[in-house]
Amino acid sequence: MTNKKGYRVAVVGATGAVGQNILKYLEEKPFDIEKIKLFSSKRSAGKKIEVSGEEITVEEAAEDVFDGIDIAFFSAGGAVTEKLAPAAVKSGAIVIDNTSFYRMDKDVPLIVPEVNEEDLKNHKGIIANPNCSTIQMVVALKPIQEKYGLNRVIVSTYQAVSGAGLAAEEELKTQAEQFLNGEEMEANILPAGADKKHYPIAFNALPQIDLFEENGYTKEEMKMINETKKIMNEPNLQVAATCVRLPVFSSHSESLFVETNTADVSIEELKETISAAEGIILEDDPNTQTYPTPLSAQDKKGVYVGRIRKDLDDNKGFHMWVVADNLVKGAAWNTVQIAQSLVKNNLV
Numbered sequence: 001m002t003n004k005k006g007y008r009v010a011v012v013g014a015t016g017a018v019g020q021n022i023l024k025y026l027e028e029k030p031f032d033i034e035k036i037k038l039f040s041s042k043r044s045a046g047k048k049i050e051v052s053g054e055e056i057t058v059e060e061a062a063e064d065v066f067d068g069i070d071i072a073f074f075s076a077g078g079a080v081t082e083k084l085a086p087a088a089v090k091s092g093a094i095v096i097d098n099t100s101f102y103r104m105d106k107d108v109p110l111i112v113p114e115v116n117e118e119d120l121k122n123h124k125g126i127i128a129n130p131n132c133s134t135i136q137m138v139v140a141l142k143p144i145q146e147k148y149g150l151n152r153v154i155v156s157t158y159q160a161v162s163g164a165g166l167a168a169e170e171e172l173k174t175q176a177e178q179f180l181n182g183e184e185m186e187a188n189i190l191p192a193g194a195d196k197k198h199y200p201i202a203f204n205a206l207p208q209i210d211l212f213e214e215n216g217y218t219k220e221e222m223k224m225i226n227e228t229k230k231i232m233n234e235p236n237l238q239v240a241a242t243c244v245r246l247p248v249f250s251s252h253s254e255s256l257f258v259e260t261n262t263a264d265v266s267i268e269e270l271k272e273t274i275s276a277a278e279g280i281i282l283e284d285d286p287n288t289q290t291y292p293t294p295l296s297a298q299d300k301k302g303v304y305v306g307r308i309r310k311d312l313d314d315n316k317g318f319h320m321w322v323v324a325d326n327l328v329k330g331a332a333w334n335t336v337q338i339a340q341s342l343v344k345n346n347l348v
């Protein structure tokens with residue numbers, strides 16, 4: 001295949017939190033785009049969205065809309081991916097999917113370009129974008145894996161409400177107003193729209209993201225565990241996760257304990273290794289209280305790392321704090337980077 005000019009792109013879920021961010025990064029012209037088509041459910045069909053100065057009418061997504069499309073970004077939920085992604089591939093498009101539907105399918109590469117871009121060459125028409133909390137963690141782990149080897153990772157997350165979609169963001173705003181007005185907070189969405197009970201997120205912390213599985217972990221935790229092993233090509237890596245939702249609008253934070261295969265690595269060397277890695281910005285200086293926060297990482301494309309310190313008992317272990325905007329590197333930007341890699345490597 002040769003590098004052609006002018007790719008035709010579709011965004012399914014264009015009116016949603018992730019879709020809106022995908023459009024923002026497509027406006028930066030990450031590769032040569034000839035045409036953009038926008039799709040949603042019936043609810044938003046007919047709505048007009050401006051992209052790069054051009055008003056585009058949103059159409060209802062259906063099996064027969066992908067003719068002539070080269071790259072189709074999907075972020076409209078697993079059910080829409082299940083129904084429409086095969087039709088898009090049949091029409092000749094390459095699908096880059098943001099939902100969890102295909103992530104663990106052995107025929108579908110799960111890609112974070114800084115970590116496993118080479119796995120893209122095995123694609124059969126569908127490429128999966130990992131879970132937001134997984135993406136930022138594997139970017140931070142990659143330089144450590146390469147230089148020192150990885151044995152074990154234990155992560156606790158502090159996740160933003162935007163990870164649960166626009167409706168969850170609205171719920172946090174409403175609840176915050178209700179709380180400050182002395183009213184009872186109404187909870188309808190979090191911790192998981194599909195679960196029986198709902199708890200207020202405003203001024204709270206919910207140790208449940210998505211539904212529980214039989215082993216006592218949530219689906220979000222199991223995504224982090226399984227996706228990390230797949231992306232890092234380390235099926236035997238020991239990974240444990242506790243995922244917590246906080247009343248933060250954007251950017252997920254993570255506290256990581258990492259055990260390497262190499263003893264007595266100095267903190268100075270480790271910081272150098274991490275700061276030299278692609279996609280990572282080191283913000284780490286206790287003397288000046290320098291470390292990343294959800295607000296400082298908001299709307300940025302990078303993965304921010306700070307608070308690197310040695311474990312006091314394990315000479316192969318250390319701790320760090322990893323922050324990234326879940327809608328940017330955790331979703332839309334990584335998705336657009338995948339498309340960029342496909343174009344760069346003549347895979348589309």
Ligand SMILES: NC(=O)c1ccc[n+]([C@@H]2O[C@H](COP(=O)([O-])OP(=O)(O)OC[C@H]3O[C@@H](n4cnc5c(N)ncnc54)[C@H](OP(=O)(O)O)[C@@H]3O)[C@@H](O)[C@H]2O)c1
Nearest residue numbers: 013015016017018040041044075076077099163165166331
């Ligand atoms: N938010 C994150 O941090 C994040 C990160 C990674 C992956 N994801 C995944 O990306 C997907 C979208 O998340 P989001 O946060 O953007 O959700 P969202 O804000 O609720 O947006 C959902 C989008 O999907 C469209 N949609 C819903 N049902 C549809 C249907 N039957 N046919 C066609 N389009 C339909 C909606 O269109 P209407 O306007 O017509 O309703 C809207 O454009 C989810 O699967 C989510 O798990 C989210």
